[in-house]
Amino acid sequence: HxxxxxxxxxxxxxxxxxxxxxxxxxxxxxHVAARIEKxxxxxxxxxxxxxxxxxxxxxxxxxxxxxxxxxxxxxxxxxxxxxxxxxxxxxxxxxxxxxxxxxxxxxxxxxxxxxxxxxxxxxxxxxxxxxxxxxxxxxxxxxxxxxxxxxxxxxxxGRPGGVDVDRGAIVCSCFGVGANQIVEAVRRGCGSVAAIGAALHAGTNCGSCRAEIRVIIEAQSLQAAE
Ligand code: FES
Structure with a gap:
């Protein structure tokens, strides 16, 4: 593409x-045979x-x-x-x-x-x-x-200075919400996609980011359990 x-x-x-x-x-x-090199x-x-x-x-x-x-x-x-x-x-x-x-x-x-x-x-x-x-x-x-x-x-x-916040890679492009913001919300207690949506709006429009939000929540929960 x-x-x-x-x-x-x-x-x-x-x-x-x-x-x-x-x-x-x-x-x-x-389908085609190709020889590739890094x-x-x-x-x-x-x-x-x-x-x-x-x-x-x-x-x-x-x-x-x-x-x-x-x-x-x-x-x-x-x-x-x-x-x-x-x-x-x-x-x-x-x-x-x-x-x-x-x-x-x-x-x-x-x-x-x-x-x-x-x-x-x-x-x-x-x-x-x-x-x-x-x-x-x-x-x-x-x-x-x-x-x-x-x-x-x-x-x-090459990094945010002072009070600027690094949102991280954008996960929800509808609302411009980044991975770091979602991780922070999970740490504050948002334990579901719905809770993230209520806190940040992420996932509440087209919904294409919900699977990725779920993965972040699960990864954070696993890390917390360990
Ligand atoms: S990309 Fe998150 S709701 Fe559309």
Whole structure:
């Protein structure tokens, strides 16, 4: 279900033979012999950007729309990259944008954020392994005002600062409720999907997240019992 518009290497149909059923035209996409190798990425990245990003310099990328902009998963075949230059072209930031950066070259950690006025234009997080920064928290920064320097530095630090709460991965997209919020509600005594719905609204609209909420409740109950 991925196209070239949303991922560099997401189309499985590039691997399959061009065979179709002679009557229906249905393509034979579901069984084919293929030899695959794991892509040995030297660096991984995650970014949020206000404008649609241009990640073509990365060997692998996948973009998705989020509130306020775009989120991008990245992987690189090399790690000797001009990360500030890559971030600048990824964000499409204006020439007057304020750039903040943290580099630990020995550890392969790089974090770069650009601000246009009070708005975040983009933030890039690079690490030698899959990037651990909270996707939900990073994406929320695109819609937030960043008037003070402390808040801007929190983005470069790659985690929420002060009283900001990390909701965790979004479980209920109807109400924007994250895994960390559900775990917290279970700890406060919500022991059923209905109780989570009453406390957070999660699961009370389309219902497609209820199974996942149930799994989180069961995992927390098991942990508490142990
Ligand atoms: S995704 Fe949770 S109610 Fe729709």
């Amino acid at each position: 991925w196209t070239d518009q949303f991922s560099a290497k997401g189309r499985l149909d590039t691997l399959t033979a061009p065979l179709t059923d002679p009557i229906s035209g249905q393509p034979a996409l579901k 892509f040995a990425a030297k660096a991984f990245g995650f970014a949020v950007t206000r404008h649609r990003p241009s990640p073509d310099a990365a060997a692998y990328w996948a973009v998705a729309k989020c509130k306020g902009g775009w989120r991008v998963e990245l992987a690189f075949a090399e790690d000797d990259i001009d990360w500030a230059g890559f971030a600048g072209s990824l964000f499409g930031a204006s020439p007057g944008a304020e750039m903040l950066a943290y580099h630990d070259c020995d550890a392969g950690q790089h974090r770069i954020a650009a601000f246009d006025g009070d708005q975040l234009s983009g933030a890039l997080f690079v690490a030698p392994g899959p990037v651990a920064v909270s996707r939900g928290w990073a994406a929320e920064q695109l819609s937030a005002d960043h008037v003070d320097r402390r808040g801007r530095l929190a983005i470069v630090a």
